[in-house]
Amino acid sequence: PVAQCYPVLYRGQLVKFDTDFTTATLKLWNGQEWLWHDVAIKAVRQRHHTGVVKSPTLVLNRDCHLAVPVNVTPLRRPDQGRVCAVDVGINTLATASLVSQNGTVSARGFFHPAADIDRRDKRARIIRTKARKTAKLSKGFARTWYRKAQHINEEIAQQTSRRVVNFALKHGADVIVLEDLKGWRPKAGKKRSGLRQRFHQWLHRRLDTLIEQKMTEAGGRVVYVYARGTSSWAFDGSGRVQRDTQQYERATFANGKQYNADLNASYNIGARYWAWKNKLTRRKDGQLSEDRRSPGKPRIPVTLSTLWPREPEAPHQCEA
Known part of the structure; x- marks a missing residue:
């Protein structure tokens, strides 16, 4: 719009709704006087019958539509003793697993x-090809292709976040655990390289924001844990993992076991939440507290094996 803003239609003065919210009556200026006009409502998402409808906004781009905010007070979901841990990655956009308090993994999803x-x-390759033909990029370079790629990215984030939240709610999880990647910046890849472009298109922050909004609306919570070391340490406690150079999503443990690196990271993310909640560690740094008898000993990172119950030691018996 010319004014760079959209007008707010105050309820009762400029807009009225019928009882079943199928028709909106707008007060519009026809050039001579203000008249009420009936407009059919086409909903693009679910309606909150228990929410309070606030004053809508008239949005005018190519088409004209109403953006109607609804004040909703979601009901708190009961604690089922399991959380949905999500690892956001480059090779696989989101990997989720249901982790219980005792370290049991009941469900997985890619x-x-x-x-x-x-x-x-495909749009990114077009941009990269055009950029290699010139040394200096002009203002507004490849604006159309950037806009199309951005809109596709937004749709990917919306659909993936909805699938992740539905996965968590289906399996009875009231908490989604994510890595705290706020402020993270990529260091790999040369300038104008394909890897650098993939990092710039990685929508980890947008995905986290949408997951948090959708989960909060459903009555759940989103908790962020320390991110470093979730992918580099094996969930079974065997030590550091080695990533395959040809197939990076494959991880080899110190004991020779091969496992999916994204699943391994999601297990450790869920374990760090339970370690923090059960006071196994005093800080959200993803490491167990140091031993009092050996304060110089490096602390052990929290993995899924930290939650596994330990077998009680047999009592010492003296020889007859």
């Missing part, structure tokens, strides 16, 4: 809209 990502990467 969320990677490959078709949409291929459509976005």
